[in-house]
Amino acid sequence: MIEYLQKQNVDNKLIEKLEKYRKENGLFDDPRVIKPEFKYYGKEVLEESISALLAGKNILLTGAKATGKNVLAENLSYLFARPSWNVSFHVNTDFSSLIGADTFKDNQVTFRKGPIYEASTRGGFAVLDEINMAKNEAISVLHASLDHRRIIDLPGYEKIKLDPNTRFIATMNYGYVGTREVNEALASRFMIIHMPNITKENLDKLLADTFTKLKEEYRKAFIDMFISLQFKSENNEISTKSVDLRGLISAIETMQIGLNPYDAILMGIANKSFDEFEREIVIDTIKTKIPSQIKESIFND
Incomplete structure (x- = not known):
């Protein structure tokens, strides 16, 4: 994958920083580090997204259909050698589907971990697909995770601090049935990359x-x-x-x-x-x- 970046003339200094990150933080044997089926092609977008993630930021990928948002998200998780979890948002997405909920197992109440909880505690990349399909009240539970606090506040449990390697990559399309505007509070928590049509x-x-x-x-x-x-x-x-x-x-x-x-x-x-x-x-x-x-x-x- 590093050769693939070099072939696209991605900045060598950026590649060196990515390689250093991989050596220090890569989890190459984790089953959730999945090689993408397709490669993303687009030098400028790759440089922007890799730079933001290396800086510890979360990114929001916007753009029309067929611009490769999900493909890019898969490539980034693999390039950084971090486990990934994919969350597909819809109008019924709620706190429990994102973070988790109490469940009854083996005659006792246990906490069933959701994908955001798993990614946050294991230093994974959480891909938030079609984030503008969800209601604001569902997204609001992520605010403390996405900003400088980097915590998950579970009612009835202690606050959980995010792993330093945790990143959030959100995607969104405009104009689909069920989509809505992303509110200002959520948008401010992301570095936003507009995905151009494929050349x-x-x-x-x-x-x-x-x-x-x-x-x-x-x-x-x-x-x-x-x-x-x-x-x-x-x-x-x-x-x-x-x-x-x-x-x-x-x-x-x-x-x-x-x-x-x-x-x-x-x-x-x-x-x-x-x-x-x-x-x-x-x-x-x-x-x-x-x-x-x-x-x-x-x-x-």
Whole structure:
């Protein structure tokens, strides 16, 4: 992973500081230190996020769909060699689902630890996914953990001080059903990084790294198609529904099984648009890049 940073020309001094942190604090044998399935590509964002985390700060990743927020969070946990816990927020998220609650086990009351409690006491990285889906009263229980106090105050228990290695990485999208504005008190507890749309160059690196046997001509065609859809979305010609990087990757994975590339792209990209007019625009864009029938294999043997 360090070589991956060097290939992206991440500042060498920053890499040296990260390597020092890993040597002093890395938990390489912990089962919760999980190697990410995909690498995040974006020099500036990597430098900003690594710098903030090395400084002991928490970060909030904002931006549109398909900008790689969750991928970046997974990469950061692995780069720092720290165990990670993922919390998916929703309207019913409450104190007990985050911190834990009393439960009855073996004929006695015991405390069932939640993911925030575990990450806080074990020096882990807590990924707070879609943090703007939760109600403010649920988020408020995190305030003392996220600011300079770095404590968890459990009613009926002693205050718990956070491990020095604990970090919080929150993600949020705007415009999804159920999302809301993040309040000022919460935003002030994070360093905020706006995630840009993936560039053509970085998408090429991602697909080349993920699908090593994919023929270059088809990789370029898929990239041109995705960037064209992204451009239409940026100009409000279509919504972001079909600008789905996960969908593109899933489509290529089904092509590896043997599905016709055009049909796979329809499943992974075009069919994400449920408005018929928009779907036709997406399909027309796909047709300009991907033939409906490809007789040869798109992968090298």
